[in-house]
Amino acid sequence: MARMKFLCDADRCIECNACVTACKNEHEVPWGINRRRVVTLNDGKPGERSISMACMHCTDAPCQAVCPVDAFYTTADAVVLHSKDICIGCGYCFYACPFGAPQYPRIGNFGTRGKMDKCTFCAGGPEPDGSAAEYEKYGANRLAEGKLPLCAEMCSTKSLLAGDGDIIAQIYKERVVTRGYGSGAWGWKTAYGETVSS
Amino acid sequence: MTALAAKLRWLLFALTLFTGFLLAGSATAQQASSVDPNASAVKEDQLLQQLHTVRGLGSIPDSKSYTLEQLAGPEWRHYHEVTLRWIGAICILGALAVLIFYYLTRGMIRIESGRSGRAIVRFGPYERFIHWMMAACFVILALSGLNITFGRPLLLPLMSPEAFSTLSAWSKYAHNYLSFPFTLSVILMFFMWVADNLPTRVDIEWLKRGGGMIGHDHPPAYRFNAGQKLLFWIVFLGGSAAAISGYMLIFPFYGTDVHTMQLAEIGHSIIAMLFIGTMLAHIYIGTIGMEGAFEAMGSGTVDVNWAKEHHQLWLEDEKAKARQAPAQARPSASPGD
Numbered sequence: 001m002a003r004m005k006f007l008c009d010a011d012r013c014i015e016c017n018a019c020v021t022a023c024k025n026e027h028e029v030p031w032g033i034n035r036r037r038v039v040t041l042n043d044g045k046p047g048e049r050s051i052s053m054a055c056m057h058c059t060d061a062p063c064q065a066v067c068p069v070d071a072f073y074t075t076a077d078a079v080v081l082h083s084k085d086i087c088i089g090c091g092y093c094f095y096a097c098p099f100g101a102p103q104y105p106r107i108g109n110f111g112t113r114g115k116m117d118k119c120t121f122c123a124g125g126p127e128p129d130g131s132a133a134e135y136e137k138y139g140a141n142r143l144a145e146g147k148l149p150l151c152a153e154m155c156s157t158k159s160l161l162a163g164d165g166d167i168i169a170q171i172y173k174e175r176v177v178t179r180g181y182g183s184g185a186w187g188w189k190t191a192y193g194e195t196v197s198s
Numbered sequence: 199m200t201a202l203a204a205k206l207r208w209l210l211f212a213l214t215l216f217t218g219f220l221l222a223g224s225a226t227a228q229q230a231s232s233v234d235p236n237a238s239a240v241k242e243d244q245l246l247q248q249l250h251t252v253r254g255l256g257s258i259p260d261s262k263s264y265t266l267e268q269l270a271g272p273e274w275r276h277y278h279e280v281t282l283r284w285i286g287a288i289c290i291l292g293a294l295a296v297l298i299f300y301y302l303t304r305g306m307i308r309i310e311s312g313r314s315g316r317a318i319v320r321f322g323p324y325e326r327f328i329h330w331m332m333a334a335c336f337v338i339l340a341l342s343g344l345n346i347t348f349g350r351p352l353l354l355p356l357m358s359p360e361a362f363s364t365l366s367a368w369s370k371y372a373h374n375y376l377s378f379p380f381t382l383s384v385i386l387m388f389f390m391w392v393a394d395n396l397p398t399r400v401d402i403e404w405l406k407r408g409g410g411m412i413g414h415d416h417p418p419a420y421r422f423n424a425g426q427k428l429l430f431w432i433v434f435l436g437g438s439a440a441a442i443s444g445y446m447l448i449f450p451f452y453g454t455d456v457h458t459m460q461l462a463e464i465g466h467s468i469i470a471m472l473f474i475g476t477m478l479a480h481i482y483i484g485t486i487g488m489e490g491a492f493e494a495m496g497s498g499t500v501d502v503n504w505a506k507e508h509h510q511l512w513l514e515d516e517k518a519k520a521r522q523a524p525a526q527a528r529p530s531a532s533p534g535d
Binding site: 010011015017020032034037038039040041042043046047048049051053062065066067068069070071083085086087088089090091092094095096097098099100107108109110113180181182183184186187189190 | 234235236237238239240241242243245246252253254255256257258260262263264265266267268269271272274275278279345346347349350354359360362363366367370374375447448449450451456459460463
């Protein structure tokens, strides 16, 4: 089994937001929720960089640790998923997540946020793979079909990489060696406790 | 002649062009080796060290999503997973241990001179209503709050995940909605009892003699002794702080962001744990800790001997009032005489 990870090559990202759009469309993500988003740092200044960010499917995930009802689970591919049937919408995973991944369908006055929603690495939820119930709650399960997350698959500059951690780290290392520079694998230290050094 | 001049001019032109190319070529070669596209680029480590959080701009209307990374999250996680559980365990188990030890060594504090059989009104119906409204809300708020911190390790193993989820969802709603009557009762309690809870010189003497629980005698007290006054201020200040921090969490993103909500949760939970420990002691004294104390909030009356021993000055005041009341009532009741 692979250890699935995301890696965004900030030196390639052109802030086209196609990953954001692809994700929304593929999973019919409700209005107001963006499982993936692109953040631009130093916008308009020299050294501007854009990074596409979603749930990083952390090793020892903070959301999973703080959940009062133990709604999260980690798959054999190390993808961090959750059950919307167990979730009580308390918001604790949102406080704990370093990447701002957990979101709620409603503003949530009086604690009525609704069930938490976040990136599933296109791996659905606890329902049977590819079932209608799974699609309705979590979106498409591409991983069960042998496909990788759509955001990375259709990235026009191949900035966003998704897949086995060792393989995407190797691809990134080769790029850094070839072009002679790299601003690092954003979020890896926080999510996985390691960095990619060329 | 003209032909030679033309040839020379061509040669000169070609030479100039060639040197021009040469110069330009060397210049581009120099440029390529000196430019590093990443020289001025933002570095993740640097940003995280400087700011603890990385924030930029995005194309989505939701400005919350412009925060790329916040390290306060994993720190809050450590607080919630480790620190808060220790605070809770110390506050609750510590309070219970002290109370059990106290009960085993001192036992119930009796009315020394026995019951007189005569009762005096201590708390009226309105006062008791406010007290019990607050108490009922507090018990449910405390239990539902503790479920968020300790339910997963203690309750979840005893039932199915679905049952625990349903229980937690209902306790969350109870926690959110009972906060309103609780807050109301804290406000009403403040106006009802603040006059009797301002510190006076008698309290210093009371504290010096260790009150009724630590000391072995009965230092005089007015309506509320120094211990009760302390409790009043703990309930008022603690209850207000718990309410404010709680409402910051019930209404997310109204002037708050993820960081202020993390801080609100830390404040809310520490206050709650201290509050629960304090209330365990309050419940102890009000029930098995002291003979004749529960009646004050139960029926509203206390035995006169109890009042003499614990609130001597208050009893004298009440007696004086009772003597004055008929005297005052007489002239106003018979103006036509």
